[in-house]
Amino acid sequence: MARDIRIVAEAELRRVVKLDLGTIDVIEQAFAALSSGKVVMPPILSMEFVEANGEVDVKTAYIPGLDGFAIKVSPGFFDNPKIGLPSLNGLMILFSAKTGLVEAVFLDNGYLTDIRTAAAGAVAARHLAPETVTVAGVIGTGVQARLQMQAAHLVRPFSRLLVHGRNPDKAADCAADLGRALGIEVEVVADPADLVAQSQLVVTTTPSRLPILSAQWLHPGLHITAMGSDQAGKVEIDPAALVAADLYVCDRVSQCAVSGELEAALAAGLMTDLQPSELGDIITGQALGRRSAADVTICDLTGTGAQDTAIANHVNGLLEGTGTLVSA
Incomplete structure (x- = not known):
């Protein structure tokens, strides 16, 4: 059975997702959920690339009550600006929490991570x-x-x-x-x-x-x-x-x-x-x-991976009817 997966690039995400009080509230709710003890959040998968002055983190979490869970891949290669490339990039994949099927891919190049990280600072x-x-x-x-x-x-x-x-x-x-x-x-x-x-x-x-x-x-x-x-x-x-x-x-x-x-x-x-x-x-x-x-x-x-899952679900709601749909 064919199904649609939403693929959204950074430019569209920047147009739709803003650093505002609504986003801060979404991240605050993720922290509150963590305190319940019901969130499933494994340790961060982290690798360092000493020779390339780089690192990559993989984060995820399942928050009961949300439709999906996200897996976020976040590389940072800090010598990239010397060759005209950004130091940070990455993506988030949103899966259905009911079926495990891919719902959306956010090719954000780290934008969503930047926004949810700043929002976490505001919550603090x-x-x-x-x-x-x-x-x-x-x-x-x-x-x-x-x-x-x-x-x-x-x-x-x-x-x-x-x-x-x-x-x-x-x-x-x-x-x-x-x-x-x-x-x-x-x-x-x-x-x-x-x-x-x-x-x-x-x-x-x-x-x-x-x-x-x-x-x-x-x-x-x-x-x-x-x-x-x-x-x-x-x-x-x-x-x-x-x-x-x-x-x-x-x-x-x-x-x-x-x-x-x-x-x-x-x-x-x-x-x-x-x-x-x-x-x-x-x-x-x-x-x-x-x-x-x-x-x-x-x-x-x-x-935390809970922050990534929270913002990915939030973004998916904001993007309803937008983005590129790919049949899978």
Whole structure:
């Protein structure tokens, strides 16, 4: 029996799928579902290509109640820009959760991953950042630096933004882009310690393998979202900061222990007697979040297959009647 599979290219996905409050809500619901214990989400399949300065992750999850489940393949080959190619690409395949048949293929080149990752940062800010954020800061100058701050601004509309990056020219470009996108004052800051000192909300968006944010920089009323550590060996936050914070939260503890900030802390002999909360548990009220405006909170985002399944189902609904249908 012939059936139709929807195939959608990046250009159409960009036209239809936006980083807005609706998308943030979809990703928040995915975190809440994770806290139920009913989501089936295997460990991330991850490979590193040392010779090519590349990596690839494969993520998936089944969320009861959703019509489909997604398998996402996300390669990142970071020398590609030297030969005129993008560093990130990939695709999502949406399968029926009832029959296992392919429903859609999203040739997004990483766009949907970028959107759901930024939305996850906004969910963390919504539940963990102070109610009032006047100044925000971002360490990193790439696509996620831009998207994370646009998403954070939707839930904590700060009036001033600070940007720090290793390359001053890239930092200036990032600041200019965000200034235009948000319509607020955006400033490049040469010293990351100064950026943290002035901010109530900080997002780190780098592929660093050495801490770039010191525990000594923590101050009352600070929230940090660390989203760059998504592979073993990566670390952005001084492990001592996780202990010093009033609250350290994971998107998934089992993932953060092997590929997030928690990995470095455990290797340093820290956090071994503590069981961190998960973001979904805070959303659903099963765990306490920020208890006062003076709390220091840190959220460790490694990216989950539940997010991919959630956004793939969301997108499939938005795309009803569009895309190229292929008979299979």
